[in-house]
Amino acid sequence: MGVSFFVSKKYFFSKSKFNIVNFISLIASFVLVIASCSFFIVLSVFSGLKDFGLKYNKAFDPDIKISSSSLSSFIPTESQLNWLSSNNDSFLYSKVLEEKVLLGSDGKNTYGKLIGVDKNFRSVIEIDSILSVGRWIDLSSSEVLVSYFVAERLNLGLFNYGGELTVSVPNDKMGASLIKAPFSSLGLIPSGVYVSSDEKDQRTVFSSLNSARSLLKKNENEITSILIKSLDNTGALVKSLKKVFKEGFLVKTREELNQTYYKMLNVESLILNILMVLILTVAMFNSIGAIIILIIEKRTGIQTLLKLGATKKNIQSLFLKHGIMISLSGGVIGLLSGVCFVYLQKTYSFITLAGTEIAYPVTLEMSNVILVIGVLLIVCSLGSFLASKTSLKIKL
Numbered sequence: 001m002g003v004s005f006f007v008s009k010k011y012f013f014s015k016s017k018f019n020i021v022n023f024i025s026l027i028a029s030f031v032l033v034i035a036s037c038s039f040f041i042v043l044s045v046f047s048g049l050k051d052f053g054l055k056y057n058k059a060f061d062p063d064i065k066i067s068s069s070s071l072s073s074f075i076p077t078e079s080q081l082n083w084l085s086s087n088n089d090s091f092l093y094s095k096v097l098e099e100k101v102l103l104g105s106d107g108k109n110t111y112g113k114l115i116g117v118d119k120n121f122r123s124v125i126e127i128d129s130i131l132s133v134g135r136w137i138d139l140s141s142s143e144v145l146v147s148y149f150v151a152e153r154l155n156l157g158l159f160n161y162g163g164e165l166t167v168s169v170p171n172d173k174m175g176a177s178l179i180k181a182p183f184s185s186l187g188l189i190p191s192g193v194y195v196s197s198d199e200k201d202q203r204t205v206f207s208s209l210n211s212a213r214s215l216l217k218k219n220e221n222e223i224t225s226i227l228i229k230s231l232d233n234t235g236a237l238v239k240s241l242k243k244v245f246k247e248g249f250l251v252k253t254r255e256e257l258n259q260t261y262y263k264m265l266n267v268e269s270l271i272l273n274i275l276m277v278l279i280l281t282v283a284m285f286n287s288i289g290a291i292i293i294l295i296i297e298k299r300t301g302i303q304t305l306l307k308l309g310a311t312k313k314n315i316q317s318l319f320l321k322h323g324i325m326i327s328l329s330g331g332v333i334g335l336l337s338g339v340c341f342v343y344l345q346k347t348y349s350f351i352t353l354a355g356t357e358i359a360y361p362v363t364l365e366m367s368n369v370i371l372v373i374g375v376l377l378i379v380c381s382l383g384s385f386l387a388s389k390t391s392l393k394i395k396l
Contacts, residue, residue: 024293025326028286032330033337035283036372039276040338043368046272048361050265057261059130059194060201061254062094062227063234066241069250073097073224083244090232094120095223097212102168102183103205105154112150112203114167116212124229127194127206134158134192139208144188148195149202156190164189167205167215186215277375284327284383291323291387316388323384331376339369 068074097116137143168183196202241251255262342362349359
């Protein structure tokens with residue numbers, strides 16, 4: 001153990017003969033406790049809100065989506081289907097048929113989007129995570145899954161055979177007949193209700209693929225997209241899919257399907273981190289002041305060390321280590337307090353979202369712990385170094 005470390009530890013644990021010096025040191029550490037605790041809590045809340053939002057995102061968007069670049073629908077070739085079936089150890093896939101529709105019931109109408117799904121849909125899309133009331137549709141019957149928004153707007157009830165949901169699309173094969181109905185319609189029975197905060201997703205209803213084909217008068221194998229859930233390396237899978245689905249197809253990942261949303265998350269995360277680092281830096285000035293005051297108060301001790309053979313560089317090293325001790329002690333205590341708070345919120349959910357019983361989302365991530373520790377080390381070391389340089393300028 002070096003002399004500078006021994007003396008700096010002595011200064012750290014011993015009280016000064018001046019109460020004001022002890023008080024300033026205590027305040028400096030306390031401010032760092034609050035700053036680092038807040039830093040970690042804010043990061044955890046942001047991570048929780050991000051995961052909360054992505055949960056709904058995953059309930060509608062797959063890891064990878066294959067669609068036609070020019071046509072509204074397409075029929076996969078036999079070779080493409082064979083490739084998908086022969087590589088099912090690295091991914092799961094589902095075929096869907098989508099179309100904008102008119103939804104009506106009980107004399108009320110609204111617009112929406114119908115998605116016809118096959119039996120693999122629930123394995124690819126995490127739709128069960130947002131299912132609130134009722135159950136998933138029976139693909140062998142004329143059932144439909146709707147959102148709370150649609151159910152409330154159209155006054156729908158579950159398994160109400162007297163108040164079915166009417167899904168209509170324009171009839172594009174009217175010809176010259178004036179008496180032919182302008183819309184093709186299909187009656188579906190709601191079997192469940194899901195929750196979503198996105199208005200676009202709230203207007204989506206799910207039916208069986210056969211029901212959708214019957215309404216839209218599509219061929220047996222005609223679909224609008226293929227949804228894929230990756231079980232291995234998503235990047236490598238995308239490259240392979242682009243070789244199979246070449247000209248005329250779009251192969252996009254979830255991030256590419258929601259570019260605006262993910263860019264917004266990245267920008268918000270960057271701004272949040274910059275603001276919290278600035279707050280931690282401002283808090284560090286308290287420690288700098290405490291170190292400078294301690295240097296002035298320890299003039300006599302410094303003179304004694306110099307007479308014993310210590311150099312000014314040794315003195316600077318002494319106060320550098322002392323400053324790091326003050327800063328890190330406050331920072332680590334604050335970080336541990338933040339971890340405890342986040343753990344308790346995640347376990348007991350004592351704080352809820354306003355107007356709901358949903359626990360305020362937080363996520364306890366090691367990456368946030370590492371980030372706070374890294375910022376603390378950089379800021380504390382820099383602040384302590386600047387403060388310790390004062391010892392080189394002091395007149396003894």
